Amino acid sequence: MDPLTQLVELLRPHGLRWKRLDATGDWALQFRGHDGVSFCMVGKGDCDIQVEGQQGEHLGEGDLVLLNAPPPWRLMHGAQPHLEDFEATYAGMDGNTAFIGKSGSGPLTQLLGGQISFGSGNIKLLRGILPPMLRIPSWAPSSGRLHKVLEWIGDEAVSDEPGRGLILERLLEIMLVEAFRLNPLDSGMTHGLLAAMADPQLAAALKVMHAQFRRTWTVTELASASGMSRSAFAERFNRVVGLAPIDYLLELRMAVAKDGLLFAGKRASEVAFLCGYKSVAAFSTAFRRTVGSSPAAYAKRRSARPI
Numbered sequence: 001m002d003p004l005t006q007l008v009e010l011l012r013p014h015g016l017r018w019k020r021l022d023a024t025g026d027w028a029l030q031f032r033g034h035d036g037v038s039f040c041m042v043g044k045g046d047c048d049i050q051v052e053g054q055q056g057e058h059l060g061e062g063d064l065v066l067l068n069a070p071p072p073w074r075l076m077h078g079a080q081p082h083l084e085d086f087e088a089t090y091a092g093m094d095g096n097t098a099f100i101g102k103s104g105s106g107p108l109t110q111l112l113g114g115q116i117s118f119g120s121g122n123i124k125l126l127r128g129i130l131p132p133m134l135r136i137p138s139w140a141p142s143s144g145r146l147h148k149v150l151e152w153i154g155d156e157a158v159s160d161e162p163g164r165g166l167i168l169e170r171l172l173e174i175m176l177v178e179a180f181r182l183n184p185l186d187s188g189m190t191h192g193l194l195a196a197m198a199d200p201q202l203a204a205a206l207k208v209m210h211a212q213f214r215r216t217w218t219v220t221e222l223a224s225a226s227g228m229s230r231s232a233f234a235e236r237f238n239r240v241v242g243l244a245p246i247d248y249l250l251e252l253r254m255a256v257a258k259d260g261l262l263f264a265g266k267r268a269s270e271v272a273f274l275c276g277y278k279s280v281a282a283f284s285t286a287f288r289r290t291v292g293s294s295p296a297a298y299a300k301r302r303s304a305r306p307i
Contacts, residue, residue, distance in 0.1 A: 003197060003210040004180055007125055010255050013172040015117030018157035020097045025105035026078025029086045033071040035123060037116040037130070040065050040075065041150055045109035047077045051133055062138025064146055066179055068130040077109050112150060116172055121258045128242065129180060129193045142178050149175045196240045201226040205237065205245070213252050214276030219245050254290045261299040268295040
């Protein structure tokens with residue numbers, strides 16, 4: 001399994017709030033912060049986006065933006081917009097389309113967007129993959145495919161056909177993978193897992209780590225897989241990924257362990273073997289040190305997980 005596929009599966013995207021916004025004239029919407037991912041595509045017109053603590057961006061027609069665990073943020077258009085709270089607007093919506101502004105008072109801006117939740121205990125993985133704000137311009141190679149996926153998500157979100165939930169989960173996974181395929185250089189990303197996967201030598205090491213995460217790797221072996229010297233590999237991996245190679249491998253094993261305990265209903269002994277530990281005691285010690293609770297205590301969260 002390649003790294004990106006495994007990581008998206010471990011994230012288990014499952015929740016969606018999908019809406020379309022038609023706005024005219026000068027307008028502004030305030031959105032509340034949350035722990036998931038918000039996404040917004042400009043279908044018609046243009047607008048500005050401002051995330052608290054970050055530099056604002058202008059979004060043109062066809063541009064898509066993804067926000068990772070955003071603090072409060074705004075979308076706006078015009079010189080003197082009237083600020084409205086999206087939650088209040090959302091509460092008064094009829095169906096899946098919101099209207100703001102006065103009809104005929106200015107150019108139409110049409111936005112398509114939503115909010116993704118994640119059902120796993122591995123939300124920390126997302127912090128290493130997706131930057132706080134990822135803007136995918138309309139000219140990006142993945143843009144056309146993303147637009148098609150978003151259109152399909154929109155159709156499913158408002159349908160009541162059998163299998164709707166399953167299809168939406170798969171479409172959300174596809175949307176995330178397509179977004180993650182964006183060339184990091186196009187978005188200015190120089191750190192994080194996406195930047196590492198765009199580096200051929202680091203990507204080679206990541207592929208063998210994910211394919212054989214049960215194996216007791218050494219830094220020398222991983223450096224050899226990447227075609228680099230041990231010191232050069234360790235320095236570059238740590239600088240780009242943000243973790244030492246062996247620490248990253250431990251985080252990956254614990255992510256697999258948490259998923260097995262929470263979703264697959266596996267016992268600690270099964271998960272220990274699955275993650276490459278020779279004894280349950282060694283696994284339990286590593287799990288408690290990394291996660292902060294015993295495997296048994298963590299597994300009790302199973303009854304409260306999203307369905």
